[in-house]
Amino acid sequence: MPPASHESWYATVLGGAHQAQGMMNFGLDQQFPEIERLTMQDADDIQAYVIAESWKAYRQSKGSPGATQ
Numbered sequence: 001m002p003p004a005s006h007e008s009w010y011a012t013v014l015g016g017a018h019q020a021q022g023m024m025n026f027g028l029d030q031q032f033p034e035i036e037r038l039t040m041q042d043a044d045d046i047q048a049y050v051i052a053e054s055w056k057a058y059r060q061s062k063g064s065p066g067a068t069q
């Protein structure tokens with residue numbers, strides 16, 4: 001994911017910046033009760049997960065001995 005996408009993380013995930021393209025605003029209460037609105041902490045946790053997975057994929061692509069599954 002390019003740096004610009006990380007810089008606009010809150011706007012994308014909590015602010016509905018891509019609603020016109022079809023991505024809902026996860027910072028608002030939803031019409032489906034099983035979907036809870038996300039907090040800033042949730043957004044941070046998801047971003048940390050995305051970054052960790054990206055590093056994992058990068059290390060695997062380089063054949064690094066430190067790569068984990």
Ligand code: HEM
Pocket residue numbers: 004005008009012013018021022023024026046
């Ligand atoms: C917590 C879950 C999600 C996260 C963290 C997330 C995050 C993102 C990010 C970072 C981007 C790229 C924005 C950019 O590059 O500026 C993006 C784009 C997009 N997302 Fe999500 N997303 C989530 C869930 C969803 C869901 C459930 C949908 C569809 C129902 C969706 C639809 C889209 C679409 C259509 C785009 C492309 C927007 C465009 O082309 O401009 N996302 N999302």
